[in-house]
Amino acid sequence: MKRVGFKMTVKKDQWINLSFVFGVIGFIGIANSFFDEYTIRILNNIAIFTILAVSYNLINGVTGQFSLEPNGFVAIGAYVTALLLVSPEAKQYQYAIVDPYPFVLSLHANFVVALVLSGFFATCLALVLSFPVFRVRGDYLAIVTLGFGFIIKIFAINYPEVTNGSLGLNDIPEFSNLYWTGGIAIIAVITVLNIVNSKFGRAMKAVRDDEDAAIAMGVNTFKAKTFAFCTSAFFEGVGGGLLAALLTSISPDLFDFFFTFQLLIIIVLGGLGSTTGAIVGTILVMGGSEWMRFLDEPMKFFGYTTPAMPGLRMVVFSLILIFIMLFAREGIMGKKELKDLFKGRKRSAK
Amino acid sequence: MILHVNNVTKNFGGVTAIKETSFSVDRKEIFGLIGPNGAGKTTMFNIITGNYEPSSGEVIFRNEMIHGLKPHLIVRRGIARTFQNIRLFSSMSVLDNVLIGFDFQARYSFFEAISRFPRFIGEEKRIKKRAFEILDYFGMSAFAHAKAVDLSYGQQRKVEIARALATNPELLLLDEPAAGMNPSETEELGNIIKKAREDFDLTVLLIEHDMKFVNQLCDKVLVLDYGKTIFEGKPSDAIQDSEVISAYLGDFHHD
Numbered sequence: 001m002k003r004v005g006f007k008m009t010v011k012k013d014q015w016i017n018l019s020f021v022f023g024v025i026g027f028i029g030i031a032n033s034f035f036d037e038y039t040i041r042i043l044n045n046i047a048i049f050t051i052l053a054v055s056y057n058l059i060n061g062v063t064g065q066f067s068l069e070p071n072g073f074v075a076i077g078a079y080v081t082a083l084l085l086v087s088p089e090a091k092q093y094q095y096a097i098v099d100p101y102p103f104v105l106s107l108h109a110n111f112v113v114a115l116v117l118s119g120f121f122a123t124c125l126a127l128v129l130s131f132p133v134f135r136v137r138g139d140y141l142a143i144v145t146l147g148f149g150f151i152i153k154i155f156a157i158n159y160p161e162v163t164n165g166s167l168g169l170n171d172i173p174e175f176s177n178l179y180w181t182g183g184i185a186i187i188a189v190i191t192v193l194n195i196v197n198s199k200f201g202r203a204m205k206a207v208r209d210d211e212d213a214a215i216a217m218g219v220n221t222f223k224a225k226t227f228a229f230c231t232s233a234f235f236e237g238v239g240g241g242l243l244a245a246l247l248t249s250i251s252p253d254l255f256d257f258f259f260t261f262q263l264l265i266i267i268v269l270g271g272l273g274s275t276t277g278a279i280v281g282t283i284l285v286m287g288g289s290e291w292m293r294f295l296d297e298p299m300k301f302f303g304y305t306t307p308a309m310p311g312l313r314m315v316v317f318s319l320i321l322i323f324i325m326l327f328a329r330e331g332i333m334g335k336k337e338l339k340d341l342f343k344g345r346k347r348s349a350k
Numbered sequence: 351m352i353l354h355v356n357n358v359t360k361n362f363g364g365v366t367a368i369k370e371t372s373f374s375v376d377r378k379e380i381f382g383l384i385g386p387n388g389a390g391k392t393t394m395f396n397i398i399t400g401n402y403e404p405s406s407g408e409v410i411f412r413n414e415m416i417h418g419l420k421p422h423l424i425v426r427r428g429i430a431r432t433f434q435n436i437r438l439f440s441s442m443s444v445l446d447n448v449l450i451g452f453d454f455q456a457r458y459s460f461f462e463a464i465s466r467f468p469r470f471i472g473e474e475k476r477i478k479k480r481a482f483e484i485l486d487y488f489g490m491s492a493f494a495h496a497k498a499v500d501l502s503y504g505q506q507r508k509v510e511i512a513r514a515l516a517t518n519p520e521l522l523l524l525d526e527p528a529a530g531m532n533p534s535e536t537e538e539l540g541n542i543i544k545k546a547r548e549d550f551d552l553t554v555l556l557i558e559h560d561m562k563f564v565n566q567l568c569d570k571v572l573v574l575d576y577g578k579t580i581f582e583g584k585p586s587d588a589i590q591d592s593e594v595i596s597a598y599l600g601d602f603h604h605d
Contacts, residue, residue, distance in 0.1 A: 191464050194463060194464050194465075194466060195460075195463060195464060198458075198463035198470065198474070199449070199452070199453050199456045199458075199463070199474075199477075200460060200463055202442070202446055202449055202450055202453065203450070203453050205439065205441060205442055205446075206439050206442070206450050206453075208441070209439035209440050209441055209442065210437050210438075210439060210440075212401075212437070213433065213437040213438075213439065214439075214450065215421045215422050215425075216399065216421065216425060216430070216431050216433070216514075217425065217430075217450045217451050217453060217513065217514075217516075217517060218422050218425035218426050218451070218453060218454045218517050219422060219450065219453050219454070220422050220454075221422070227460060273441070335441055
């Protein structure tokens with residue numbers, strides 16, 4: 001009996017995903033011991049942005065609620081983690097603008113608690129925010145959430161008693177390493193996939209395809225959107241915490257609209273609604289823009305040396321983006337996932 | 351009596367879409383709502399399903415007042431609907447479309463879904479089995495993994511009805527189910543509706559313009575014109591009623 005149940009629950013799709021997870025774990029192990037510091041840094045960035053992109057894709061792609069707030073939630077996560085990790089002694093001399101509130105100095109926790117609290121605060125805020133935000137649909141939703149992102153940044157600048165204003169927080173212990181970022185990225189991807197492949201994910205997709213028809217099927221669409229929004233906020237908060245502990249210093253400028261914009265490029269390039277696409281997009285955008293750094297430097301063509309052109313990399317990068325979007329309108333993966341690729345290959349082989 | 355619409359009026363600004371309309375639908379009846387364009391039929395549907403709140407009057411379903419309830423809660427009480435222009439979830443498979451109907455009947459929590467708790471696996475298995483039963487009933491289980499938008503018009507209409515039945519309704523509202531269908535598809539649809547009424551213990555309320563279809567299928571019709579009831583009774587009597595004829599064709603006497 002038990003073996004039958006096992007066979008029925010562990011399907012081919014799950015084997016594909018499972019082997020992929022073990023592949024990533026193996027890769028992290030190898031990378032940590034063989035790659036240089038610069039490469040590991042890029043891999044860390046990719047892992048953190050995978051967390052952010054996959055969770056942002058849940059609300060923007062899967063649920064189809066075009067929102068522009070991740071920089072806000074990432075900022076909250078980063079600040080919560082930073083405030084909890086920086087030691088009270090280090091805080092004493094950092095607050096140069098005004099004296100911090102006494103409770104700020106007494107905050108201290110270990111890395112795990114800091115990350116969990118980062119996610120928790122972002123989730124709570126998302127829950128409160130979902131009531132006004134989901135009263136509006138479409139373009140209006142984008143504007144309202146965009147405003148939220150701005151408010152968080154302005155708050156960080158104008159509340160130096162907590163955030164140290166535009167100077168930001170420094171000397172954050174560098175706890176993030178490839179095991180943390182990669183491990184949490186795997187957890188984030190599995191969590192999001194498990195949500196997508198459940199009644200909650202189906203409800204989210206139904207909201208995206210036709211909200212009124214979803215209501216007519218008895219779906220509580222507000223609940224579906226709020227679940228997507230809060231899950232996305234949780235991982236954005238955690239991702240922000242990891243980012244703070246990777247960069248070791250944060251300031252409000254880091255979390256401006258460009259941050260959201262970068263995530264938006266990633267998920268649109270990968271394919272809105274596809275978790276696999278979000279991962280592919282992250283690797284291409286984060287890895288690609290680093291790899292193309294050689295374009296900024298002087299280059300030699302047939303013995304002729306071109307001068308250094310800082311910024312050329314972004315020009316080329318933008319051109320590549322335009323071309324990809326011209327030829328793959330729905331992004332690289334469309335709405336397909338990893339398992340669909342294997343299915344497609346099997347069908348064409350017959 | 352399963353549904354009772356009592357003295358319902360609906361105003362949109364200065365326009366009265368429905369004026370003091372009352373009717374009752376008996377259990378297992380197929381009830382037709384007919385009338386020329388702009389008569390207020392779809393408005394009436396939207397009031398029953400909770401998309402609009404009536405300006406005055408009440409809607410009573412199984413002896414409970416349901417007007418003012420949120421639409422998704424009315425569905426959960428047993429009123430399902432289809433749309434005039436088919437509105438399937440375009441990116442999803444036929445099976446997933448039907449599974450949406452089971453959304454509120456699958457009993458597992460968000461965290462049970464994330465952690466793939468045994469209850470999640472059991473409940474998913476249960477609702478998938480029931481979804482396949484409904485698809486089988488409509489002869490559509492071979493298309494379960496096809497995208498809903500890739501099907502023919504008639505098949506899409508079947509999936510839409512299957513999806514509505516997945517919510518386990520007692521009252522099914524069909525908004526112009528035969529629109530855009532050829533005569534043989536229309537006949538098949540009529541048979542499906544009649545058969546489903548018996549097998550699912552359904553009461554059907556439908557809007558339709560095809561009078562032949564209405565005549566064959568409905569036990570009773572209500573004819574609306576400019577929001578007012580002009581006829582209630584058997585469909586065969588409706589097409590001979592002078593007021594109904596003048597509503598559809600215009601009044602010859604005052605030309």
